[in-house]
Amino acid sequence: MRFTAESTRQRLIEPDLTSMVDVVFLLIIFFVTTSSFVRMTRADLQLTEVPGEEGPESTTPGLVINIESDGNFIVDGEDIDFDRMMNMIAVEIEKVGGEAQSLDVVVRADRSAPLLHINHLAQGMIDQGVRSWRLATRVPPGAVRTGGGR
Amino acid sequence: MKLSPPTTNRNRRMRPLQLVSMVDMIFLLLIYFLASTSYAPPESHLAPALMAQQIAGGRAADLQPQVVEVAPVAGEPAFRIGEHVLRSSDALREVLESLPKDGGVFIKGSGNVATQWAIEAIQAARDAGFVKVTYVPMEL
Numbered sequence: 507m508r509f510t511a512e513s514t515r516q517r518l519i520e521p522d523l524t525s526m527v528d529v530v531f532l533l534i535i536f537f538v539t540t541s542s543f544v545r546m547t548r549a550d551l552q553l554t555e556v557p558g559e560e561g562p563e564s565t566t567p568g569l570v571i572n573i574e575s576d577g578n579f580i581v582d583g584e585d586i587d588f589d590r591m592m593n594m595i596a597v598e599i600e601k602v603g604g605e606a607q608s609l610d611v612v613v614r615a616d617r618s619a620p621l622l623h624i625n626h627l628a629q630g631m632i633d634q635g636v637r638s639w640r641l642a643t644r645v646p647p648g649a650v651r652t653g654g655g656r
Numbered sequence: 657m658k659l660s661p662p663t664t665n666r667n668r669r670m671r672p673l674q675l676v677s678m679v680d681m682i683f684l685l686l687i688y689f690l691a692s693t694s695y696a697p698p699e700s701h702l703a704p705a706l707m708a709q710q711i712a713g714g715r716a717a718d719l720q721p722q723v724v725e726v727a728p729v730a731g732e733p734a735f736r737i738g739e740h741v742l743r744s745s746d747a748l749r750e751v752l753e754s755l756p757k758d759g760g761v762f763i764k765g766s767g768n769v770a771t772q773w774a775i776e777a778i779q780a781a782r783d784a785g786f787v788k789v790t791y792v793p794m795e796l
Contacts, residue, residue, distance in 0.1 A: 526678075530681065530685065533685075534685070534688075537689060537692075538692075553699065554771065554772045554775040554776065556700075556702070556775060556776060556779040557700060557779070558699075558700025558701050558702055558779070559700070559701070559702055559703065559779075559782050573771070612701065614699075615771045615775075616771065617770060617771055617772035617775070618770050618771070618772065619770065619771045620767060620768060620769070620770065620771070621726070621765045621766060621767050621768070621769050621770065621771055621773070621774055622767030622768065623771075624765065624771055624774065624793070625765060625767050625793035625794060626793075628706055628791060628793040629708065629793050631706060632706050632707070632708045632793075636706065637705060637706050637707075638703060638705055638706065639703070639704075639706060640701040640702065640703045641701060641702045641703070641704070641775055641778070642699050642700075642701050643699065643700050643701060643702060643775060643779070644697055644698070644699055644700075645697070645698045645699065645700045
C-alpha cells in the first residue's frame with residue numbers, strides 16, 4: 507500500500523481563482539466609488555494656511571460648500587447659485603429633524619475669494635437658523651493646532 | 657480494475673498556480689491606484705459661532721466682547737481693534753493676548769477683503785486663548 511503519494515497529491519489544492527477575482531473586483535468598486543466621493547465634495551481650492559483648532563471631527567459633514575476665488579459656489583461638484591444653495595441648506599436642515607443648530611456645515615473658501623461671498627452665505631445661514639459652521643483650513647507642515655471651543 | 661481517477665483529472669488537480677498572471681494583475685491594480693489617487697493636503701477647520709450684525713450690536717451684556725474688524729485701511733487690508741490698526745495676524749494675536757477673554761471676541765469681516773484675512777483673525781483669536789469666537793458678517 508502507498509499512502510505517501512496520495513497524501514502529497516491531496517495537499518496540492520488548486521487555488522480558487524473565482525473568489526480571488528471576486529474580491530479584487532469588490533476592492534476596485536470600493537476604491538472607485540470612495541475616490542469619486544472625495545472628489546465631489548472637495549473642490550480644488552487654495553485654502554488659507556493656518557493650523558486650525560482641535561475639536562470633535564465629524565466624519566460625515568452634512569453639507570460641504572466650496573467657494574472659488576471668483577465667488578462661485580460648488581456643492582457636490584456642481585456649480586450652484588445662491589438661491590439653490592439656500593434651498594439645499596433647507597433640505598439638509600429637514601434631514602436632521604428640522605433642528606438647524608445640529609446641521610454640520612463645512613465651508614471651504616479659496617483664500618483669495620472676497621469676504622463678501624462668505625458674508626452673504628453666513629447671513630443666509632443665520633436667516634435659516636444655522637448658528638455654527640466650520641471654516642476649512644489647510645494645515646501648514648509642522649503646525650500645531652490650538653484648543654477648540656465656542 | 658483501475659480505481660484511480662483518470663490521468664487528465666489528476667494532472668489538472670496538480671497544476672501549479674499561475675503566479676505570472678496573478679502578479680500581472682496585482683501590478684496593474686497598483687498602477688491604477690497610484691495613477692488615480694490624487695494627493696490631498698491635510699485639512700483642519702476653525703469653528704466660530706455665527707451671529708447677525710444687528711443682534712450683535714443691539715444686545716447689552718455684562719461682559720462686552722472684544723471686537724476685531726477686518727477691513728481695508730488706507731487701501732490695504734488690516735485688522736482693527738479699538739484704535740489699533742494691525743497688518744499681521746501675529747501682531748493681532750499679541751494684542752488679543754493682553755485683553756480680557758471672558759466676553760469672547762467678535763470678528764467682523766468687511767466684504768471687500770480676501771477671505772484669508774478673516775480666517776487669520778479667527779485663528780489669532782483662538783491662539784490668543786479666546787474660547788468664544790463669533791463671526792459677524794458685514795455689508796450685505
